[in-house]
Amino acid sequence: MNNKKLPHQIFYELGEFICNSDTIIESKKISKLVDTLLHCKYLDRFNLTEDELPVIASAWYDMIENSCNYWDAIDLLKMVYAPKSTCLNKLPIIIGLLEKKVIYTEKRTLRNATRKKLHIEDQSPVISFSSHSLLENGVVFHRDFVKALLDETDDIEYDRTSPYSNNKEFLNDWMVYLKKLEELSWHDYEDRQLNANIEVQTAQDLIQVIDHKNLIDTRLKVTKQNFPLNELVDEYQLDENETIILVYLVKQELDGNESNSDTILKMISNDQHEHYLNRKYLNPDGRLIGNGLVDKTDSSFMMIRGNSYRLMPDVMRRIITNSPLNDSERMDFFLRGNNLFDLKDVNQSFDSLILSEELKKTIKVSLKTFNLKTTKVLENWQLFGEDNKLNRQQNLLILLHGEPGTGKTFAAGAIANSLNKKILTSNAALIQSKWVGDSEKNIRRLFIQYEKISRMMNNPPILLINEADQLFSNRFSSTKSSVDVMHNSMQNLLLEGLESFNGLLIATTNHISSFDKAYSRRFHLKLELPLPGIHERKKLWDLHLPKSIPGADGIDISELASLYNLTGGQISIIVKNAVTQAAVRIGKKRKLEISDLYKFCEIEQNTMFDRTISDIGFAVS
Numbered sequence: 001m002n003n004k005k006l007p008h009q010i011f012y013e014l015g016e017f018i019c020n021s022d023t024i025i026e027s028k029k030i031s032k033l034v035d036t037l038l039h040c041k042y043l044d045r046f047n048l049t050e051d052e053l054p055v056i057a058s059a060w061y062d063m064i065e066n067s068c069n070y071w072d073a074i075d076l077l078k079m080v081y082a083p084k085s086t087c088l089n090k091l092p093i094i095i096g097l098l099e100k101k102v103i104y105t106e107k108r109t110l111r112n113a114t115r116k117k118l119h120i121e122d123q124s125p126v127i128s129f130s131s132h133s134l135l136e137n138g139v140v141f142h143r144d145f146v147k148a149l150l151d152e153t154d155d156i157e158y159d160r161t162s163p164y165s166n167n168k169e170f171l172n173d174w175m176v177y178l179k180k181l182e183e184l185s186w187h188d189y190e191d192r193q194l195n196a197n198i199e200v201q202t203a204q205d206l207i208q209v210i211d212h213k214n215l216i217d218t219r220l221k222v223t224k225q226n227f228p229l230n231e232l233v234d235e236y237q238l239d240e241n242e243t244i245i246l247v248y249l250v251k252q253e254l255d256g257n258e259s260n261s262d263t264i265l266k267m268i269s270n271d272q273h274e275h276y277l278n279r280k281y282l283n284p285d286g287r288l289i290g291n292g293l294v295d296k297t298d299s300s301f302m303m304i305r306g307n308s309y310r311l312m313p314d315v316m317r318r319i320i321t322n323s324p325l326n327d328s329e330r331m332d333f334f335l336r337g338n339n340l341f342d343l344k345d346v347n348q349s350f351d352s353l354i355l356s357e358e359l360k361k362t363i364k365v366s367l368k369t370f371n372l373k374t375t376k377v378l379e380n381w382q383l384f385g386e387d388n389k390l391n392r393q394q395n396l397l398i399l400l401h402g403e404p405g406t407g408k409t410f411a412a413g414a415i416a417n418s419l420n421k422k423i424l425t426s427n428a429a430l431i432q433s434k435w436v437g438d439s440e441k442n443i444r445r446l447f448i449q450y451e452k453i454s455r456m457m458n459n460p461p462i463l464l465i466n467e468a469d470q471l472f473s474n475r476f477s478s479t480k481s482s483v484d485v486m487h488n489s490m491q492n493l494l495l496e497g498l499e500s501f502n503g504l505l506i507a508t509t510n511h512i513s514s515f516d517k518a519y520s521r522r523f524h525l526k527l528e529l530p531l532p533g534i535h536e537r538k539k540l541w542d543l544h545l546p547k548s549i550p551g552a553d554g555i556d557i558s559e560l561a562s563l564y565n566l567t568g569g570q571i572s573i574i575v576k577n578a579v580t581q582a583a584v585r586i587g588k589k590r591k592l593e594i595s596d597l598y599k600f601c602e603i604e605q606n607t608m609f610d611r612t613i614s615d616i617g618f619a620v621s
Contacts (some may be wrong), residue, residue: 001259007042008060008149011053015061018054020077030054042148046100052092054080056102057339059141059150060192069141073134091131094139095609098129103139105129109617163223171320173216174247178267180209181244184267191468228322232315236291241281249311250319258308282309291496295452314456316504326458331422332455340430340446343461344423347581348413354532354539354568363398363411366525367418370396370504390488397498397522399468399511404527405569406510411529412464417504422451428470441488447497454503468507469514489514498522532568540568544575551591564601570608 008428016035034053037043048056050160058079062068075085097103115289162574164170184205220230233243245264254261261282267582269275290332293315313333317325325333327541335343350360398415400408416423431442454460474482496516498505507523509515520526532540541557566574585591 001011006151007040010040011036011057011060011149012064014053014057015059018058019061020119023530033057035520042151043410043497046102046145046148049096049099049104052097052102055093057096063141070138071140076139079432087113088131089589091134094134095131095589098139101142102145104142105134105137105139110243118399149353150564161218161222164219164225164227166225167227167320170220170223171229171247173212173219174229175251177212177216178210178244178251180205180212180247181248181267184209185263189269189271203496224506228318228320232293232319235303236293238287241278242288244268245281246293246311246315247321249309250293250316252317253311259310260308292455312456327459330457331453331461333586334449334456338449340449342425342430343426344464346413346416346421346423349417350408350414352543353407353414354420354452354543355411355529356536359529361455362527363415364418366396366398367415368550370394370419395502395504395524397501397524398507398524399512399519399523400506400508400529401510401526403567404510404532405567406529406531407568408529409464409466410568411508412462412508415504416462419462420469420505421459423462423464424453425466427466437486439486440493443490443493443497447501460503463503465505465507467509469511471511471513472509472519474506474514474516475518480598491518495519495522531565537564537566537571538568540571544568544572549579549592551593555592555594555597560597562599564605566601566604570604574604577603 010033014030014037017030028155029089034050037053038048051410057077059071059076062071062079071318074084074087077090077094078084081087081090094103098105144252145470145506164173168401184202187202187205197473227351229243229247232238232246236242238246243295244267248264248267249259261279263274264282265278268281269278281288282294282296284290284296289296295310297310311319313325317323317329335341338397353360388569404406414424431446432439433442450463471490472494473487473491475488479485495516498519499522512528538557538561541560545552545555545557547553574597579592581599582590582592
């Protein structure tokens with residue numbers, strides 16, 4: 001034995017003897033070479049038999065000498081055995097070499113397998129080959145076997161037995177597994193069905209999926225640490241398909257991709273039948289969505305394949321870092337790609353809100369009811385009745401109405417500031433759509449998304465609907481067109497949404513008369529913000545005309561408040577225009593004059609749109 005020879009050299013030498021000679025002496029040499037190969041350490045993992053070695057050697061020699069790398073199974077056997085009838089009986093040798101990954105063929109049968117396990121205990125392995133298929137398809141050398149012959153086996157084998165050292169390493173293995181599952185899902189179900197002949201690439205993708213999942217399971221068995229993903233699985237009793245969906249949504253979120261139901265179901269299904277049954281995993285009452293682990297969002301107008309799904313932000317953070325999100329991070333998640341809301345920070349305060357003290361007090365008292373302690377007292381007084389005691393919602397719906405510029409949006413900001421909340425704003429322009437059915441869908445999304453936000457945040461924002469009269473309008477008593485039907489449908493959806501609303505909602509309007517009367521009982525507090533009287537106008541002038549403006553300290557605001565019946569919004573516009581005019585002057589003249597304010601007060605008053613002035617006051621329901 002020449003220890004310096006590599007296996008490919010020995011196989012070449014053996015193949016040369018087999019193909020060119022048949023003397024007794026050379027038969028002894030053949031036996032010696034066969035014995036050498038049987039004890040070659042490079043080939044231990046292939047577990048080759050004495051019958052298989054001559055076939056391999058003949059093919060290797062033919063490949064080197066004749067540049068042939070593709071053989072008909074019978075022709076390959078004929079190099080060693082004759083006649084052809086004998087070769088047919090020797091086809092099991094070729095099948096054995098295929099199962100040992102010495103050679104491979106374009107077709108193979110997969111049996112006793114799913115993507116979950118490589119084989120069933122005490123039964124045959126997942127891949128099998130048939131004699132009739134070998135008569136139809138040729139064979140070639142397997143890449144792994146050629147690498148072994150040339151001593152080019154990878155120096156670093158993937159660690160399949162050691163425990164995971166940290167969560168990152170564990171999730172990295174999962175990400176590889178999900179990538180392989182994705183690649184497998186690109187094949188049609190018919191192309192990767194079990195117990196049938198399938199293409200080599202499809203079979204290879206399926207085996208890689210099964211093999212990598214086995215790797216994860218093997219390493220987890222020897223890992224003492226319990227990772228956040230496993231804790232979630234135990235906590236919510238998730239099965240393997242639900243776990244795959246969770247981690248897949250983590251991967252999609254990290255990759256910046258959306259996931260629709262078709263993609264997800266194909267990942268966890270082996271055939272069309274399973275695809276249908278697995279819809280249960282994406283049902284609203286399923287464990288994933290029902291427990292708030294996954295968020296389902298309505299499809300956009302142009303989306304063809306179902307709804308999109310994403311992991312809830314706290315679940316995402318928990319799986320990756322095992323740490324909670326703050327409210328700001330949760331809000332960023334919910335608003336990403338959302339076209340129904342705008343988030344507003346507020347800096348208004350009740351001190352800056354120019355209203356009568358009685359009206360301010362009414363607002364503040366109403367806000368005090370918006371806390372659990374006060375609600376508990378009212379429950380004890382049986383205000384809500386025994387039947388509704390446990391179902392009492394923690395909500396407050398306020399309607400602020402009045403002339404333009406009377407401070408409705410400002411008052412909403414002051415309310416939010418007093419509760420240390422942010423404001424989510426929406427309006428008719430964001431909700432109404434020219435596409436049939438989309439307006440109704442947006443109304444549902446408005447309430448559903450706000451409910452999700454409220455449930456997940458420690459301090460939910462206020463929902464502010466500006467110009468609410470464009471949405472909360474009178475229903476038609478008779479519907480003469482499809483447009484009338486859709487309008488009434490929208491009103492009914494809004495009424496239902498307000499009825500079940502849980503949180504704090506503020507609606508503002510300049511035209512309360514256009515509201516449907518059914519909305520009256522939906523709002524707990526309906527306040528008219530009146531036009532300011534002379535006392536309030538003085539405060540407004542003082543608020544909008546800071547002393548930091550040159551010349552402002554010499555202006556008599558009492559005269560302005562007395563002469564002009566203006567709202568706070570109008571006063572703000574007048575001051576900005578007048579100060580801008582003063583700022584363009586040069587030298588000593590660059591200061592505000594009373595004449596600047598008179599000029600723009602006249603312009604504003606003379607160009608006001610017609611309106612009906614309401615009596616000052618408020619109504620509480």
